Amino acid sequence: MESVKAQSYEVHIDELAQAALNQHVAKYDYSKIFLLVDKNTKKYCLPTFEKMFTGTIDSIFEIEPGEENKHIHTCMQVWEHLSQFDGDRKSLLVNLGGGVLTDLGGFVASTFKRGIDFINIPTTLLSMVDASIGGKTGVDLGSLKNQIGVINQPQMVLIFPEFLKTLDARQTRSGYAEMLKHGLIKDKEYWDLLKTQNAFEAAANIQKSIAIKNEVVIQDPTEKGIRKILNFGHTLGHAIESYCLENYDKKTLLHGEAIAVGMILEGYLSHKLTGLPKLSLNEIKEVFLQHFDKEEFDGHDIDAILKLLKYDKKNSHGNINFVLLQSIGVAVTDIKVPDDLFEEAFAYYRE
Amino acid sequence: MESVKAQSYEVHIDELAQAALNQHVAKYDYSKIFLLVDKNTKKYCLPTFEKMFTGTIDSIFEIEPGEENKHIHTCMQVWEHLSQFDGDRKSLLVNLGGGVLTDLGGFVASTFKRGIDFINIPTTLLSMVDASIGGKTGVDLGSLKNQIGVINQPQMVLIFPEFLKTLDARQTRSGYAEMLKHGLIKDKEYWDLLKTQNAFEAAANIQKSIAIKNEVVIQDPTEKGIRKILNFGHTLGHAIESYCLENYDKKTLLHGEAIAVGMILEGYLSHKLTGLPKLSLNEIKEVFLQHFDKEEFDGHDIDAILKLLKYDKKNSHGNINFVLLQSIGVAVTDIKVPDDLFEEAFAYYRE
Incomplete structure (x- = not known):
């Protein structure tokens, strides 16, 4: 399916997505590649991702799924993980998950060492059609949605319709x-x-x-x-x-x-x-x-x-x-x- | 003293600073004006600020001074204060303090509701000559300095050399x-x-x-x-x-x-x-x-x-x-x- 050209990046769908990801990672000399997943995407989406990704994932970090974990405390865990595993300004964060995970992961990347590259791979229908465009990143404050965040664009967004089969x-x-x-x-x-x-x-x-x-x-x-x-x-x-x-x-x-x-x-x-x-x-x-x-x-x-x-x-x-x-x-x-x-x-x- | 034209804003010094601030606030129709201080700037700098500011401060929030408080937990307090006192996207945050406070306040403003306006008034010699330029905002992660932050520009920076008299x-x-x-x-x-x-x-x-x-x-x-x-x-x-x-x-x-x-x-x-x-x-x-x-x-x-x-x-x-x-x-x-x-x-x- 044809890619969609967004502000500063492209949304690649299906067969083009795999090629775009592998080309990008081959071209940019990232010092480390971090992958962010939650319990569900680790189980249902990570095996597919690993099969089609030809680069090396240096470290996988798992967060708790769900809106109730879209909080600054979860960001703290991810920031600390990136820091502990020698993430630097030339590192890449790949966010594999629904809107909660891509919003949160995008915010973590946008603020770690004042901003590192990130790629979003939305795994739910909602995040594919919504969070894939617009550059909104962020987390909730108490029960108030998306109160803390920045507008910042990913390097690319990759849509694999195959992941839709994992949804209820x-x-x-x-x-x-x-x-x-x-x-x-x-x-x-x-x-x-x-x-x-x-x-x-x-x-x-x-x-x-x-x-x-x-x-x-x-x-x-x-x-x-x-x-x-x-x-x-x-x-x-x-x-x-x-x-x-x-x-x-x-x-x-x-x-x-x-x-x-x-x-x-x-x-x-x-x-x-x-x-x-x-x-x-x-x-x-x-x-x-x-x-x-x-x-x-x-x-x-x-x-x-x-x-x-x-x-x-x-x-x-x-x-x-x-x-x-x-x-x-x-x-x-x-x-x-x-x-x-x-x-x-x-x-x-x-x- | 002549103003310095930075990337997207100006650094106004001394007599021009007062006029620039009051004109800016009169021109922009801010819904709320928040002032961030610490124990020291509340005592030594706030009275001067209040004397020369012709607008209305809606709410003053005090944080603990010092590098050991330049943490995401302090940001949480400020975000929650802004939220509780009805801060919205058209609110302004004025940061009155040294580099710790202006770095932290700039980060809070840059991430509250994905970014509100802020003005920095550095009160130490260090923050006047260093934090006043460059748009670096952020906080420490553990003992690692400035690991979390964004690059974002204030509306203006105001330098009052008078504050130097308050320094040891x-x-x-x-x-x-x-x-x-x-x-x-x-x-x-x-x-x-x-x-x-x-x-x-x-x-x-x-x-x-x-x-x-x-x-x-x-x-x-x-x-x-x-x-x-x-x-x-x-x-x-x-x-x-x-x-x-x-x-x-x-x-x-x-x-x-x-x-x-x-x-x-x-x-x-x-x-x-x-x-x-x-x-x-x-x-x-x-x-x-x-x-x-x-x-x-x-x-x-x-x-x-x-x-x-x-x-x-x-x-x-x-x-x-x-x-x-x-x-x-x-x-x-x-x-x-x-x-x-x-x-x-x-x-x-x-x-």
Whole structure:
């Protein structure tokens, strides 16, 4: 499959990925090559990686998987490992894992000795279509997502669709939610295609999703303008994800599951504020609820979620800015939402 | 005094600094202004700052002073404070302190929500002539200096020579050592001037030192080439500084005190390897020992210091690259040093 040219690097897919990696490592005279994995990618993805990589891995470091470990304490472990095993400025870090691992590994590399090279190999559908583009690296602060980080680009991103076979249905749907978002904010035709597919079928469209995200990010790398549209569903979605993460009695939602709820809620806000037709709103709700369980949120939950909203890193001056839809395929940014609409949105989600 | 134009910002000195700060804050519509201080700058510098600043400080956060607190745990406290007090992407962090505080505060700002604006107000002679230029931010990892960080530029740097009156003789000499280095690596005339002055008199040359460092950094922001000359005295100096920091029975050396030793040692290496005349070497030793106590290092100390050398972040592929002098005012980079010369250098320092 054709490579996608991102800001300063390329996303190589499938057969081209292997050649690109081996050529890069042969060309750059890295002093050490470190590989970052978690329990799952060590078991399911490392054997494949080792088979196709012709260079030498000097050291493999395993971190605990999951959003709850996307913390500065995990970074400390990796920094200390790099230091202990003589990592220097000419070392390379290869991140083999989902979005948590590539975000964290990218941040560790960007800050170790003020920045060493890194290569991301996303292993989940979500990280292939989302974390592969945009250069966002970082970790959470308490339950607040991605509060600590930098924008920095990897040397390259490698996509091996083969890794998708290692995913369960829930993880696959989590990526599917982001792909549906790409349709909603930028490409009605893509939405119309995806909605007829299940998550596993949809995964064949990785390249299309990467290309849409890339087109947006290249226009606005620092998220001053159009890049904000990628946050559709994420303002409420992040708050819901944080809330479920920090409350042990709530089911922990995967990122895609949380933003699926967020997109229905923000779809409702779009209908009320930016002209999204009722029929389109109902279609959005129907498509997501076909694939994602309806979650339960009582009054107490909603209050707590709305409190978390104000900590969202995209807020400025205490105002909450939403990305909403004018129609399917057309998003608008910087919309303020009156407080009373939030309750209504949750009521619409519930009904 | 005239401002110095650095890469993307200006260093304003004295009367211009106050005007620049107040104009900047009036122009940019910051959502919150945070001020970072330590115990000392809160007591000695904050009153002056408050008198001349016409904007509103929303929140002041105090960290523990000293190199032993230049750690990720201190960053955690500052990140959490920024988050708790509603810091967002449009917030400003003003760092009022010495190099430890401006390095740490710059790193916190560069990584909070993937980067917010920051302004540095160095309060020690060392930080005025050194940390004010170059965009190096970061913290230590264990006893290894500046292992975690990024290169990122502040909005501006403000130098108030008035703060120099708050420094004791030891701190003033620590900055003086860096100024002498600027002469040694780049400007014989400047060295010849400084060597006739004591540390307090030399402090009047702040602008000259900033201009020399800036001239070097602008040519090579990422330290691939000429910028390395700024590390003269630092390869051994950092190892000595780290060693004294982690050994409770050794006197903790200020940065300038450690590199003063480093410059005598690397002066010796320069005499042996890159043609620094014996007379110049003796002059260097004499000038530094006029101002700095001779430190004691026994065989055990020297072994441990040489072990730390290999962790220096400037090393690549396990080789130790030194910056040495050909003559006073002319430095050369990337020089390998045979192991047996280190003992000799310490012997020369001792004799």
